[in-house]
Amino acid sequence: MLEPGVWGQIPLFTIPRTLTNDTIRALSERPVSGWDNAKAVLDEIAAERGLSRGARYRTAALLRLALAVRAAEGTRLLPEVLLRDLPDGRNTIRLVLQRAGLLASAPQPLRLFRTGRPASPTRPATSRAARCRSPRSCADCQAWMPSGQYGSRCTPCQHWREKLARGACARCHRDGLPLRKGRYRGCRPYRLLDEARPTTSCYTQLLIDVPTGISGPLPPIPVDELPGPGLLSAPTHAAAGQEQLFVIQRDWTRLLPHLRGRNTAELVLTGTATRLLEDFKQVLHERRSPSRNTNIRTLNILAYWCGAETAIPERDIYDLARTGPDLKAKTVCQFLRDRGLLFQDPDLHRDGALTWIESTLAALPEPLGDEVEQWVEAIRSQGRHEVELHSYGDIRPYLTSLKPVLTEWAEAGVLSLREITRHHVETVVNAHSGRARRKLTVVLRSLFKVLKRARVVFRDPAQHLSVGNPKGIPKPVPSDLLTNALQQTKTPLGRLAIVLAAVHAVPRHELRTIMTRDLDLARGTLVIHRGLLRHTLYLEELTHRITVDWLDYRHRRWPASTNPHLLVSQRSALDPDHPPVGKTLLRSDVLRGLTLAGLRQDRILNEAVESADPLRLMRLFGIKEATAMHYVTVAHPERTARLPR
Known part of the structure; x- marks a missing residue:
């Protein structure tokens, strides 16, 4: 409410304010500029007029409100016309501000009626000429004219x-x-x-016709000189709190030729920019960042060209980093974001899977793409029926296997999924085999089942398709690969991942999401969160010892890490966004010939062979009953009525 503006900034538009008693109460505790001088004048006028205590208190509150409007306008002298917005006491406030030297008097005597007051016999209706004195553009040069000018053209155009x-x-x-x-x-x-x-092109720059500056014709716009060997001078930096009228994307390719082969220490920075750069160097030193020099060079160029008083658009930082291999953007953006100097771009933080899904659906014909989009919204729990929530990352693999089929149907002239028959579905499914066939069958059954429930299609042509076993038959890991697997693994991270997968059957995607707070070494437990459920692992001696070794290594390697995940890497340990460890790193730390999924299956299958009790498998590994029965069936086929193929 009445936030202070930039001092000396000329407003583009003057908007009438609605000031009430609630506004006065909201500003009662806020310090306002010029209050001491104006209060002394108010005391003199109150003594001259013999104002009562209540009248003096009311006039002082209105005076604070007028000074707050002056600060919001960003002017040293309050325009007299703005006193009309005060609830009452305008003549007294005008006298106080005139004596205090804080009022810009109007050229003509002004009656302080509030704007919008209805016409009365003592106050005639506003004339048409007065109504046209609002800010508007010139009919000839299209320059913005401030309020108070008559006619549809500015003064220079009238002279022309x-x-x-x-x-x-x-x-x-x-x-x-x-x-x-x-x-x-x-x-x-x-x-x-x-x-x-x-x-x-015939573009012209926006002009604002203000009654200031030099007289005479507009000077011609100079032509840029050819770039020389010297360094370009930095533009004038925006003042603190100054907002941009237009957001224009910068072209960094014109600046970089002047910086190539130069030391960025030669760039002359302001005091604020120098302090910001020193803080950034200290942060990189504490993080032990491997890309220290490239990050410093990036921030140095940004501070030189854009300044350090206002927020820098995130898009400009990434555009600068794309121009050369010796420039980085992510760490610089995180540093500026923590200090409130980053203007974030929402498009840069969109889900990559969502962007891919939208582009894929846009490439399909309109009726077909709309129907598939309804299926995506439905399995995202955005349809009429509540189903299990799927993330965009889960939907993307489904749509990846479905995309060639949809493209083939569209090329064959199919405009809607209502035209698909049982023959179409069996033809595309029989063209695949193995895992690809099972995955495509699952996606087609889900697609037509959801659309039939939503009454988009009349029948479900994939209703009785045979999916087979989507998980396949788990196979044991050869014993020669399991022998000395821990001793041959070189990193503490790899040994901990192997022991959690081979002993406790923890899936790979859950290894990346385990938090340090869920580990209790005193009790020897590790809690794994699976949605709203929790599964507790009881650590035996081997797992306990390897976990302690990993925590000791992590503390010595990254003592300043605040990442809450148990498993971290060189990139994620000191990242302020606290991302999980990458999938590629977990895969690379496992010996060749072994996979974390294979080790998990081998552990559950071995337990099923020994116990043949599905309830024990469910309690020990936290798996569902269908999965437990699947492993028991594979381990003991003679105890089931259906033998596996």
């Missing part, structure tokens, strides 16, 4: 119309305008630029 002949402009081809050497007033400054670089 009186002195010069009218015709069609040679640059913008607008007719009926006063011309000087074939150009009207708005295109006149571009004569040197058009002669140096002829172009077909």
